Amino acid sequence: MKKCLNCQKEIKDNDKYCRNCGCLIEKNSHYILVNILTILVTIAIIILIILFIASYMLSR
């Protein structure tokens, strides 16, 4: 039995939206993907800043 992630009420098989709270029902992989992407983008920004500082140190 599936439950709505938002309000924990039961969801019927082919429902697109939760009948109780109206939230769009997404697959679990969607949430995982957003979490991973957030981590990756954060790391990329940190690397970028390090690269920027290091490029000044190298050209001294």
Next chain:
Amino acid sequence: MKCINCGVEVDVDDNFCYKCGHWTANGYKYLQDYSNVKKIENGTVYKHNKKLNNLIVLFSLGVVIFTGMLLIRGSDLFAPFFYVKKQITNLINGYNTSIIKVDNIYNNIPINSYEEARDFINKDFLKQSILCDNKNKLLQIETDIENQNDIASVTFCDMNYDEVLKIQEVINKMFNLFPSTKGALTNITITNAASNTEYIAYFQPMHQFVNINNDIKEYNKVNKTQILLNSYYYLNNDLLSNSITNVVGENFYVKNATWESAIAHEIGHYITFAAYLKEKNIDNITYVTEENEEKINELVKEFDQGSFAKNILNTALNNYNIKYSKNLNLNDFAKTISNYAATLDKNNNLLCEETIAEAIHDYYLNGSNMQNSSREIVYTLKNYLR
């Protein structure tokens, strides 16, 4: 009961349409109670949606930061990346290697003058200078050497600054000793030799560089005439701090030889080649057109066969024997200069071009104190350079 938005049948106690998400009559009442709205907003999905928004903001921020940094630093922004890559390669090898590529080949490039050919040669390494440490300091010296000695491209990427200054002195002095040979040398470049000890430095009269696979009727070609420096020696200061005699052996090179003067030996090869070109009435082999392609290929082939060097040596030997009342043969004559000068090929014939290069090396290092044999060779060679 039907959904007011999409018309599907919904249960009476549903708050929202399962198909389109629109609120139902029941849902409308449900949303009037603010505590219900609060409950929905505190749910996991709502929090997650906020996360998604954050991700979009974070990503946009990243793009803005990247663009800004790129505008400020240009391609220098990636220099640390290459630096790390280089350090890893060096760590794996156990010694420093060169990161620049010397064997790039280009095709389908329209080249329409000697100047364009030289410019193309220069840009090939200028594009790669981002890969090099302390490139700004070296770039200044490299440009000075290029301008003073009419060389298209000089690249010492990653070499120790003091070492580069010493090499600059060698190159400048060599072209002061033989000023009329300027113009046919296109490159002096640091590179990784096929094996570490294959050579210390190496002169290559012709390296086909641009449009080598094209038909000469469609595209003019570009050759390099180059001196390559083996990175195994010139990028590893612990090796350079050893005397060259300890590495190659006593009497291998002429007296007082150093790591830098080994380059004078290679320039000696180039000077021989330049003298040969002068004799054949051609300034250089850099810019190849339909008119001169055949001639250039023939000339280089003939030069490689070594008869030009042999002629010079025979003339010099003749003069030497008369002047000093000696009766030396070619091999003994060469031996008076250095062991390297007396190198034989696989058929036990003297490699005359090595003898000449060593004579010039001797002239560079020891000036008027050079061997009499070297003096005769340099004198004969200079006759070709008038």
